Amino acid sequence: MTNETELITRLQEKPTKESAFRDLLKLYKERLYWHIRKMVISHDDADDVLQNTFIKVYKNIDNFKGDSQLYSWLYRIATNEAITFINKNAKRKQVSSEEYQNTIINQLEADVYFEGDAIQLKLQKAIATLPQKQQLVFNMKYFDDLKYKDMADILETSEGALKASYHIAVKKIEHFLTSN
Amino acid sequence: MKKEDLNNIKKPGFKIPEGYFRTFEEQLNERIKLEDAVFNTKQTGFSVPENYFNSVEDNIISHLPKTKNNVSVISINSRRSLYYISGIAASLLLLFAIFTNKEEPLELSVDMVESYFESQDINSYELAELLVDIELIDDDFTITKNTYDEVNLETYLLDNADLDAFLE
Numbered sequence: 001m002t003n004e005t006e007l008i009t010r011l012q013e014k015p016t017k018e019s020a021f022r023d024l025l026k027l028y029k030e031r032l033y034w035h036i037r038k039m040v041i042s043h044d045d046a047d048d049v050l051q052n053t054f055i056k057v058y059k060n061i062d063n064f065k066g067d068s069q070l071y072s073w074l075y076r077i078a079t080n081e082a083i084t085f086i087n088k089n090a091k092r093k094q095v096s097s098e099e100y101q102n103t104i105i106n107q108l109e110a111d112v113y114f115e116g117d118a119i120q121l122k123l124q125k126a127i128a129t130l131p132q133k134q135q136l137v138f139n140m141k142y143f144d145d146l147k148y149k150d151m152a153d154i155l156e157t158s159e160g161a162l163k164a165s166y167h168i169a170v171k172k173i174e175h176f177l178t179s180n
Numbered sequence: 181m182k183k184e185d186l187n188n189i190k191k192p193g194f195k196i197p198e199g200y201f202r203t204f205e206e207q208l209n210e211r212i213k214l215e216d217a218v219f220n221t222k223q224t225g226f227s228v229p230e231n232y233f234n235s236v237e238d239n240i241i242s243h244l245p246k247t248k249n250n251v252s253v254i255s256i257n258s259r260r261s262l263y264y265i266s267g268i269a270a271s272l273l274l275l276f277a278i279f280t281n282k283e284e285p286l287e288l289s290v291d292m293v294e295s296y297f298e299s300q301d302i303n304s305y306e307l308a309e310l311l312v313d314i315e316l317i318d319d320d321f322t323i324t325k326n327t328y329d330e331v332n333l334e335t336y337l338l339d340n341a342d343l344d345a346f347l348e
Contacts, residue, residue, distance in 0.1 A: 021244075025237045033233070037226050047236070054240045116225015119217045124225070143224060177218060178211060 004070050011061045021058055028071065029054075032078045038139040039082040041104045041124075043113040049085050053078045072153040079136065079154065086132075101128050126176040130169055137162055138169040290336065 010020035032053060037046040056077055064073055090100035105128040108114050109121060116124070127135055136155065140146045141162075148159040155162070 018241075022237065022241070025240060029236055029240075030233055033228075033236075034224075034226075038224060041226075043226070043228055043232075047232075050236065051240050051243060055243055055245070058244050113227045113229065114225055115227045116223070119214075120221055120223060120225035123218050123221065142219075143222060173218075174215065177214060 005066075008061075008064065008066065008070060012064075017061075021061075024057070025054065028074055031071075032074060035075060035140075035144070036078050036082045038143065039079070039136070040085060041101075041108060042111065045085065049078070049081050052085075053081045056081065068153050069150075072150065075154040076156070083132065097132065104128075122177060122180070123173070125180075126173040129176055130172055134165055134169040134172070137165045138173070141166050 007020055007023060010016040011024065029050070033046060033050050036049045036053070037043065040046050040049055053074075057074060060077075064070070068076075086097050086100060090097040093100060093103075095103070105125055108124060114121075127138060130138060133155075137151065140151050140154075141148075146154075148162050151162050152159045
């Protein structure tokens with residue numbers, strides 16, 4: 001029995017569920033946090049989404065059938081939670097999700113939890129100009145260095161589409177950097 | 181176009197901006213430097229509050245739904261739930277107020293009436309005038325009907341020798 005299968009079994013059995021969940025938290029909290037943070041930008045929002053993600057995982061772990069790897073399933077939940085969060089906030093402010101993200105990125109410079117230099121700030125601004133899907137692909141490939149195969153599993157799309165998407169994202173970012 | 185003419189064309193006819201090659205190298209180097217800086221950083225620049233990752237676990241655990249009794253948990257933060265709960269509470273309060281707040285008619289004691297007359301300095305003429313004007317009927321005059329019987333009245337008259345002055 002692999003570690004992951006064992007963890008899933010413990011998560012799905014009542015007597016071991018809580019201790020297994022703590023192990024799951026230890027294993028994935030940081031990876032998922034950074035994945036979410038790159039999408040929602042602010043720490044407070046990332047914290048909210050991370051908590052929602054793990055609560056959803058806890059509630060739905062019994063429905064996990066093992067069709068995909070556990071980390072893909074976790075990443076998928078985190079991604080969906082972050083997208084829902086962005087869209088909900090944009091709707092509340094009566095702007096498009098692109099406009100909402102632009103507003104957020106323009107506040108980044110004043111954020112106490114952003115310690116990046118001018119180049120990193122510029123890169124974040126460039127990423128914010130991309131459509132949501134390309135942002136995701138770029139962040140997962142560029143910063144997290146995930147394999148296309150794993151990304152395809154998480155985002156439920158083909159490797160070819162992801163490669164094309166990443167290529168376009170890089171071109172757009174290069175263009176943004178040179179023209180700004 | 182004749183073959184001889186084609187061989188004679190040695191220049192394509194394109195022109196370049198003045199000083200292009202002089203500045204090209206400089207611009208290219210700048211761009212390479214920028215792209216190198218950006219694409220080699222691999223750092224987002226985001227940071228987290230101190231000890232965040234130590235505290236976040238307990239935070240999440242404290243928000244987990246309780247599964248022991250298989251009770252479905254509705255998030256207390258849900259605004260909609262809060263509105264529903266507040267609405268129900270307000271309705272219950274309203275119903276409670278309507279059905280329990282039946283005002284009982286105030287029972288006046290003899291002492292109260294007496295002290296009222298004394299404090300208001302009402303003389304017998306004014307009292308008599310008031311009784312004529314209002315045309316009180318027995319049913320409305322609940323004080324006498326409910327609290328006085330003949331024995332009470334007699335006792336009262338005996339105990340209050342100054343009543344004569346009142347009846348003058």
